Amino acid sequence: MNQPFYITTPIYYPNGEPHLGHAYTTLCADVVARYHRLAGDDTFFLTGTDEHGIKMVKTAAERGVSPQQLADQNVAVFENLWKELQITHDDFIRTSSDRHKTGVQAIVQKMIANGDIYKGAYQGWYDEGQEEFVTETEAKTTEYKSAISGRPLVRYSEPTYFFSLKKYIPRVQEHIQKNPTFIQPESRRNEVISKLNQGVEDLSISRATLKWGIPMPHDPDHVLYVWIDALSNYITALGYGAEHAGAERRELRDHSAAPDSSSTPHPPTSPSPNLFEKYWPANVHLIGKEIMWFHVVYWPAMLFSLGLEPPKQVYAHGWWTAEGKKMSKSMGNFIDADRLRAAIAKYGLDGVRYYLFRAAPFGNDLDWKDDELAAAHNELANVIGNCLNRIMTMVPKYRGTLPAAAELHDIDRALIEKIQKLPTDLASAYQRLELQQCALLPIELARATNGYIEATAPFKLAKDPAQAARLDTVLNIAAQAVYASLVALLPVLPDKAAAGLAQMGIDVAGKTLPHLFATPLPTGTQFGQGTPLFPRLEAK
Numbered sequence: 421m422n423q424p425f426y427i428t429t430p431i432y433y434p435n436g437e438p439h440l441g442h443a444y445t446t447l448c449a450d451v452v453a454r455y456h457r458l459a460g461d462d463t464f465f466l467t468g469t470d471e472h473g474i475k476m477v478k479t480a481a482e483r484g485v486s487p488q489q490l491a492d493q494n495v496a497v498f499e500n501l502w503k504e505l506q507i508t509h510d511d512f513i514r515t516s517s518d519r520h521k522t523g524v525q526a527i528v529q530k531m532i533a534n535g536d537i538y539k540g541a542y543q544g545w546y547d548e549g550q551e552e553f554v555t556e557t558e559a560k561t562t563e564y565k566s567a568i569s570g571r572p573l574v575r576y577s578e579p580t581y582f583f584s585l586k587k588y589i590p591r592v593q594e595h596i597q598k599n600p601t602f603i604q605p606e607s608r609r610n611e612v613i614s615k616l617n618q619g620v621e622d623l624s625i626s627r628a629t630l631k632w633g634i635p636m637p638h639d640p641d642h643v644l645y646v647w648i649d650a651l652s653n654y655i656t657a658l659g660y661g662a663e664h665a666g667a668e669r670r671e672l673r674d675h676s677a678a679p680d681s682s683s684t685p686h687p688p689t690s691p692s693p694n695l696f697e698k699y700w701p702a703n704v705h706l707i708g709k710e711i712m713w714f715h716v717v718y719w720p721a722m723l724f725s726l727g728l729e730p731p732k733q734v735y736a737h738g739w740w741t742a743e744g745k746k747m748s749k750s751m752g753n754f755i756d757a758d759r760l761r762a763a764i765a766k767y768g769l770d771g772v773r774y775y776l777f778r779a780a781p782f783g784n785d786l787d788w789k790d791d792e793l794a795a796a797h798n799e800l801a802n803v804i805g806n807c808l809n810r811i812m813t814m815v816p817k818y819r820g821t822l823p824a825a826a827e828l829h830d831i832d833r834a835l836i837e838k839i840q841k842l843p844t845d846l847a848s849a850y851q852r853l854e855l856q857q858c859a860l861l862p863i864e865l866a867r868a869t870n871g872y873i874e875a876t877a878p879f880k881l882a883k884d885p886a887q888a889a890r891l892d893t894v895l896n897i898a899a900q901a902v903y904a905s906l907v908a909l910l911p912v913l914p915d916k917a918a919a920g921l922a923q924m925g926i927d928v929a930g931k932t933l934p935h936l937f938a939t940p941l942p943t944g945t946q947f948g949q950g951t952p953l954f955p956r957l958e959a960k
């Protein structure tokens with residue numbers, strides 16, 4: 421039976437339109453989901469939107485619409501962008517949907533039944549941008565401004581329900597200690613451990629002054645505070661708590677037939693009642709570094725209260741700046757959906773994907789630079805594009821179809837060793853979420869193949885009839901290397917890699933990576949039309 425693999429992105433606030441940061445997390449989750457589907461795993465990839473809270477109410481009021489109208493408008497923008505970016509999510513959860521609300525109420529009921537929720541009064545500072553209460557000590561150190569946005573903190577005083585977070589902190593600490601890969605990357609783990617050691621207060625989970633949210637069970641004057649509502653999405657989307665009422669049925673997309681260029685819509689299939697049993701605990705919650713605390717402290721505590729296991733891993737990637745500065749509309753360096761579209765129009769979707777994944781070691785901060793985007797495209801053209809091109813030209817020209825390899829020399833064995841190592845290196849990079857390596861490993865093989873072609877010089881061998889067997893070997897080994905490199909690139913460059921393989925006579929539809937890696941190009945393969953995968957761009 422195929423192993424289940426469950427990956428999520430944060431659910432984004434639709435109080436504005438999506439930008440590079442949102443697209444990056446979602447594309448990163450997409451490449452990992454594509455890899456696991458191709459590896460034959462039973463994969464579920466979730467994204468969605470976080471629609472409640474003060475920010476939504478304020479923005480809606482500024483625009484003269486209701487929070488629901490604002491959410492509906494912007495959710496459509498998010499969903500359309502994900503379509504344009506060919507994101508292969510299996511489900512999109514909205515926190516304003518009935519299925520989510522039902523699930524959250526069931527979750528809170530269960531916490532109440534377990535004695536983990538009590539009524540009290542909250543007095544203190546609130547960061548409206550982060551939708552987070554801030555302790556006096558923290559507020560003081562940031563001069564009563566948000567540590568994230570720099571905007572002034574707001575003073576709140578009102579009755580509220582609390583979740584007994586403190587009660588679960590020892591278990592959270594123990595979980596973090598016992599599971600070294602729960603928080604990744606490692607540096608973030610140390611930050612969390614030291615913040616936990618400073619002490620944690622119970623969590624205020626409701627607001628009496630806000631109407632836009634999920635009502636507190638038994639006390640509709642209160643709505644739930646956003647983090648309880650938001651974090652629950654990772655299980656309500658799987659149907660957790662749905663048995664408590666007639667939950668909205670949802671459409672799931674079918675990605676079971678891998679690989680998939682995803683340019684066609686996916687037919688809806690019947691929702692399975694067993695999604696929660698099958699997929700929980702999640703393999704990885706992929707998030708930005710600023711929301712780590714909520715995911716590795718609040719969320720496991722909530723899950724412990726429900727008697728559930730925490731996710732296996734929370735991985736925080738770094739933050740994007742643009743041309744060395746924080747992205748901002750007024751600075752003119754804001755990479756919004758239109759800037760992404762312009763980049764895609766120039767370099768193709770796969771060119772932009774490659775740039776984003778290779779831009780920095782996964783987990784580090786990243787900086788968008790137009791010239792690095794161009795350089796990433798050139799790298800694809802000069803390395804994998806060039807070596808595919810050479811093979812597509814030489815094999816038909818010198819031999820018609822792919823010749824069999826004859827006697828092997830050391831240089832051949834060295835390249836074969838690299839081909840054979842690629843599947844395990846790739847699996848390990850995906851397992852550790854070293855996404856930069858996932859993009860670079862296949863390119864390194866292609867670079868080595870270009871070096872091999874230069875060193876063995878098949879164009880010279882072709883002129884000497886005495887070297888016919890040698891030429892056969894060189895063409896075969898080089899073609900096998902290009903093939904392996906393209907197979908390894910399928911999750912990263914779904915369209916281009918499949919197109920390159922199609923030129924080599926291989927249809928990847930319905931095939932898994934283990935199958936493709938284990939099945940070298942057969943001798944006698946007839947190559948198709950060789951067209952450059954990454955055409956050179958006209959100089960301006």
Ligand code: ME8
Binds near residue numbers: 433434442653706
């Ligand atoms: O925090 N660089 O939603 P949000 C990289 N609703 N990633 C970035 C980024 C940047 N400059 N800006 C945003 C929320 N992101 C909550 C989450 S989850 C239960 C609730 C990405 O719309 C990154 O993934 O503010 C970050 O975590 C997320 O967008 C924040 O999105």
